[in-house]
Amino acid sequence: LAKTTQPISMDSYEGQEVNITCSHNNIATNDYITWYQQFPSQGPRFIIQGYKTKVTNEVASLFIPADRKSSTLSLPRVSLSDTAVYYCLVGEASGTYKYIFGTGTRLKVLA
């Protein structure tokens, strides 16, 4: 299972775009990249998953360069309610990636 490295914390202001980068130098050919969001006293919630290039859904975009050694979660125009911990997971599509969550990135959105 590929190990991931994320910043411990980030601050942003409402209305700004936030980019959280995750490093995964040892990513394997069959590995996918998945991001989760967690609010205090709640379980994590799936945000987005991708394999290469760019993936976009209604809440976020995921940018993956050609070498796949890193990925960037992009949250457009954040609001106070986006204050949460964001986890980057990397692993096989069989689901083994979910075994390693790590400590995540604590995003604080300021008014």
Place this chain on the structure above:
Amino acid sequence: KAGVTQTPRYLIKTRGQQVTLSCSPISGHRSVSWYQQTPGQGLQFLFEYFSETQRNKGNFPGRFSGRQFSNSRSEMNVSTLELGDSALYLCASSAAPSDEQFFGPGTRLTVL
């Protein structure tokens, strides 16, 4: 469709006791995973069950065990509780191991 439910939501035990936590997955989901979350260690994987079989196990002592029933409901048991077992225990379900996980609200266990 109802989400993942966990019972009880809060629990207080003393050292040496044992505890059983319950998780009811989303209807139709056959995969259930358990996690322990603490401020110091973050979110750590405990074990995963699929169709009543343990599919994988995290790096936890044998005091932590689990099982899954034919209706996909799952229980985890912690015996001989230690102070360090105080944590939020989360359960997640998915249709299959490779599918998106949906987490429950968790059970907050306090060991005194």
